[in-house]
Amino acid sequence: MLRSNKGVSLVELMVVLVLMGLVLALGFGIYSQSAGTYNAGSKQSNVQQDVTVFSEFITSNLRSAVSVKVLASEPASYNYEREYIIIRSDAVVHRLQNGNEVNVLGGVNDRIDFGGSGFYPDEDGDGSNTNTLNFDIKGLIGKQSYNIKASVICLNIDSIEATDIREDAPGKVIEFQRVSDETHFSMYMFEKDKNPFLASTAVGKIDSSKALGEISISVPSETDTTGLIATFALSPGAEARVGGKVQKSGVTPNSFSSGQLIYNVVSQNTDIKIYRVTLR
Incomplete structure (x- = not known):
């Protein structure tokens, strides 16, 4: 049987290139979808981790505090014998007694919107505050949202100090004093x-x-x-x-x-x- 010595024609080459392009495009699409799914899952995991860390942070700091006060907004001046948890537009921060601040949730690079977040105490039937603090933290990162809604009982105080703070008008700042271990x-x-x-x-x-x-x-x-x-x-x-x-x-x-x-x-x-x- 005689073999043809003719090379690949231009038409055949074009067909092969088109088919290869389709295969590559399909493969890239599958890869992009998989990567997007992975990134979304990773973000969801990070959000869930943030929720857990923040809840534990609030509980560990306030459960044994000897003074807890809810403020509608940041004070004009800070009491340097107290610590603060502050909800800002893009982050929730912990302000230490020395004035240093640490992001607990969010930060500028995360582009989080904390609108609607806040703190408010439970009330007795007579309208007086109890020693239970509720917190509702709502965060939005792009299309990814999360909501932390929980409460903590402050064991060392009878009532939380708050004025005109309630569920439909929550405060943005907690001023607190932790239990001291100083013996001097x-x-x-x-x-x-x-x-x-x-x-x-x-x-x-x-x-x-x-x-x-x-x-x-x-x-x-x-x-x-x-x-x-x-x-x-x-x-x-x-x-x-x-x-x-x-x-x-x-x-x-x-x-x-x-x-x-x-x-x-x-x-x-x-x-x-x-x-x-x-x-x-």
């Missing part, structure tokens, strides 16, 4: 007015750097030390105890007849630091 004396003295047998006020020198805190204070040797009244200041929320008895600054008398007195300083989260007061 910041001031300790015997005031002359509280201890009239002293010639002048005696101010103590405080050393909190070691496990056992030390306070040394000088009083005249002839001082009657059986009922000295100390005036002192402690870490926020902490209390001082002597032999289990809670001490009141400028009120509670104690005997220093041995030349020393032991205080237990208890923080809001029940951490304890022992201080020894020594008369010099």
Whole structure:
């Protein structure tokens, strides 16, 4: 059988190229659809993760807070003894006591719209606030939307401070103070007015750097030390105890007849630091 030595004709070449183009176009379409499906699934997964992280963040910070206040908008000035959770147009941020801010949800690059989001407390039948805070966070990233709607019970307070804040007019800011673990004396003295047998006020020198805190204070040797009244200041929320008895600054008398007195300083989260007061 004779073979033809003729090459591929131009028509045949064009047909082959067209067929190859169709195959490539079909393959690219399938790839694009698969990639789009993957990206959508990835975004959905990220959204679900955001929902979980934010809910846990709210719960962990507010459940044990000792002060919670809902504000309609950002304050003109911030209280640097408090922290804030703020809903802005493109992000939900956590403002720390030092003024630094951390994005909890969203950010400029995510192009999220948080319209309709807010915080509001539950109310009793008489209209007063309870210690339950509701939060409704609605986010929109392009066509992808999500909604976090939950509540947290603030265990250490009786009611949440909020004025004209309700479900149909929620607040955009939470001001809160977390439970403190600080156990320090910041001031300790015997005031002359509280201890009239002293010639002048005696101010103590405080050393909190070691496990056992030390306070040394000088009083005249002839001082009657059986009922000295100390005036002192402690870490926020902490209390001082002597032999289990809670001490009141400028009120509670104690005997220093041995030349020393032991205080237990208890923080809001029940951490304890022992201080020894020594008369010099």
